[in-house]
Amino acid sequence: MDMGYAHWMVTEGRKEKEPPFSRSPSSEAYRRLLAETLNLNRTRIFAFKNKPPVPVELIPRQHTSSSASSSSTYHQQPKPETSERALDAPDIVDDFYLNLLDWGSSNIVAIALARSVYLWDASHGSTSELVTVDEEHGLFTSVNWAPDGRHLAIGLENSEVQLWDAASNKQLRTLKGGHRCRVGSLAWNNHILTTGGMDGLIMNNDVRIRDHIVGTYRGHSQEVCGLKWSASGQQLASGGNDNLIHIWDRRRSSMAAAHQWLHRMEEHTAAVRALAWCPFQANLLASGGGGGDMSIKFWNTITGACLNSANTYAQVCGLLWSKSERELLSSHGFTGNQLTLWKYPSMVKTAELRGHTSRVLFLAQSPDGCTVASAAGDETLRFWNVFGDPAEAAREKSAPKANSEPFSWVNRIR
Numbered sequence: 001m002d003m004g005y006a007h008w009m010v011t012e013g014r015k016e017k018e019p020p021f022s023r024s025p026s027s028e029a030y031r032r033l034l035a036e037t038l039n040l041n042r043t044r045i046f047a048f049k050n051k052p053p054v055p056v057e058l059i060p061r062q063h064t065s066s067s068a069s070s071s072s073t074y075h076q077q078p079k080p081e082t083s084e085r086a087l088d089a090p091d092i093v094d095d096f097y098l099n100l101l102d103w104g105s106s107n108i109v110a111i112a113l114a115r116s117v118y119l120w121d122a123s124h125g126s127t128s129e130l131v132t133v134d135e136e137h138g139l140f141t142s143v144n145w146a147p148d149g150r151h152l153a154i155g156l157e158n159s160e161v162q163l164w165d166a167a168s169n170k171q172l173r174t175l176k177g178g179h180r181c182r183v184g185s186l187a188w189n190n191h192i193l194t195t196g197g198m199d200g201l202i203m204n205n206d207v208r209i210r211d212h213i214v215g216t217y218r219g220h221s222q223e224v225c226g227l228k229w230s231a232s233g234q235q236l237a238s239g240g241n242d243n244l245i246h247i248w249d250r251r252r253s254s255m256a257a258a259h260q261w262l263h264r265m266e267e268h269t270a271a272v273r274a275l276a277w278c279p280f281q282a283n284l285l286a287s288g289g290g291g292g293d294m295s296i297k298f299w300n301t302i303t304g305a306c307l308n309s310a311n312t313y314a315q316v317c318g319l320l321w322s323k324s325e326r327e328l329l330s331s332h333g334f335t336g337n338q339l340t341l342w343k344y345p346s347m348v349k350t351a352e353l354r355g356h357t358s359r360v361l362f363l364a365q366s367p368d369g370c371t372v373a374s375a376a377g378d379e380t381l382r383f384w385n386v387f388g389d390p391a392e393a394a395r396e397k398s399a400p401k402a403n404s405e406p407f408s409w410v411n412r413i414r
Contacts, residue, residue: 083355083382084371087120089113094358094377096273096290096317096333097198097225097241098184099142101362101375106149108166109364109373111381112140117154119166120381122366130164131171144186146193149367153193155183161195163207178203178213187227187236189250194236196224202238202248219246219261225273230283235262235301237285239272245287247301263304269293274330276319286328288316296330296347310347312340317361322387323369329386331374333359339374341386353384366390 091114092100100112109120116132117140131154133140138157145152151172154162161175161183181198188194192214193205202224204215217238226239236248245265252260265287274288274296284307285299294314298307315333322328326344337360339353358377365372370388375381 080385081351081353083353083374083384085383086355087381089375089379089381092375092377092379093139093141094361096271096315096359096361097223099144099186099225099362100140101364101373101381102143102145102152103364103366103373104145104149104152104166105147105367106145106166107367108145108149109381110143110145110152110166111362111375112143112154114139116140117143117152122371128169130166130169131162138182141182141184142186144188144193146188147190153186153188155186155195157182159183159197161186161193161205163193173207175205175207175212178205181223185224185227185238187229189229189233189236194227194229196227196238198223200224200240200242202227202236217246217248217261219248219264220244225271226275226287228275228277228285230277230301231279232282235283237275237277237287237301239275239287241271243268243270243272243289243293245272245275245285245299247285247299247304263299263301265297265299265304265306267297267306267309268295270315274316274319276321276328279321279323280326286319286321288312288319288330291315291334296328296342298345308345308347310342314338315359317359318363318374320363320365320372323365324388327387329363329372331360331363333361337376339372339384339386351386353386355382356380 089111093114103109107122109122111118117130119128119130140154141157142155143152150165150167152164152166154164159179159181163172165172179197179199179201183195183197185196191206191208193207194202195205196202200220200222202217203213205212206214220240220242222241224238224240228237234250238246246261247263249262268289270290270292272287272289276286278284283301285301286296288296294316295309295311296316297309300307312330312332314336316330317333318331320329328342328344330340332338332340337356337358339360340349341351343350356376356378360374360376362375363372368390370385370390372384372386373381
């Protein structure tokens with residue numbers, strides 16, 4: 001940066017240097033001391049021998065303004081790189097097209113392991129077996145909690161769907177006669193249970209009535225492996241092994257218009273299992289492609305347009321949005337078997353969570369939105385506090401909300 005000194009060193013400095021052998025030890029020591037004192041020893045610039053000290057945080061985090069941008073909030077809350085807890089999940093089926101994990105609003109995790117379904121109470125850490133079926137029923141192929149957190153739908157390899165009351169450990173009914181093959185995907189919309197099968201069919205089932213099939217969607221030519229209703233309950237997204245995404249309008253679910261979809265997206269080049277509706281922007285859907293695609297795409301479901309596409313360089317198995325930040329979590333298979341956190345909409349990678357040794361097929365999010373459960377073919381179930389601290393979220397939820405009205409604490413005079 002000192003241009004005068006640099007010019008002198010290039011033009012004159014080297015001319016005046018004495019040969020090393022002509023200096024005595026005392027003069028050489030004096031020269032080094034003088035160079036250090038006058039800052040002439042420029043060889044140490046950018047040459048760190050030790051790691052630089054951590055900068056001191058001048059403003060404590062608890063005093064920062066709540067109106068700070070989401071990007072600054074991210075830097076204040078570094079993401080964990082390892083799981084908070086790991087549980088064994090023996091005999092979990094390593095199948096990309098199934099959906100074997102879900103986390104209900106009652107804070108209970110349901111996981112299907114071969115021919116058994118287990119419940120893990122996240123509040124108390126207790127485990128219980130809900131149901132085990134015999135070989136003639138085949139394997140369990142999907143689980144999904146109803147919005148009340150009490151009733152659980154379970155899909156089977158024999159095309160049936162069981163409905164259970166998890167609080168009383170009682171089976172309520174079995175839905176039959178709809179699909180011809182295994183039911184690998186489930187999605188609730190109030191009292192409507194939507195099922196997706198290996199036969200390519202999607203069916204709406206009203207669980208309150210005897211003749212439960214009230215609508216059928218036809219559009220996929222291969223197995224339906226992803227189903228998600230929008231928060232409004234008006235649009236259904238489906239992904240299939242035919243590399244297609246369909247957006248269905250609930251109002252078109254009658255038998256007469258069963259083959260009509262609202263939009264058909266054909267941009268993916270591999271099976272689409274990962275689907276996630278954005279919680280902070282209506283009509284925004286994220287989708288992930290399998291091993292032959294490896295991309296995450298974003299869609300406007302009103303127009304059907306693809307808004308953006310990001311190459312992840314790995315099979316995309318699952319997607320989850322943060323409920324508090326503009327962040328998206330993806331789970332992957334070959335080659336990394338990792339979970340990746342992205343900022344939206346820039347799609348800048350902000351964290352990679354590693355621990356699984358096989359593809360991370362199944363993701364579920366806790367009711368408070370802070371913790372993510374992941375299950376993989378390595379027969380482990382892992383928990384990650386990737387979207388925040390659950391204890392802090394609980395404190396914020398229990399704390400009384402401040403009234404923004406001035407002098408609200410003063411008794412009103414009427």
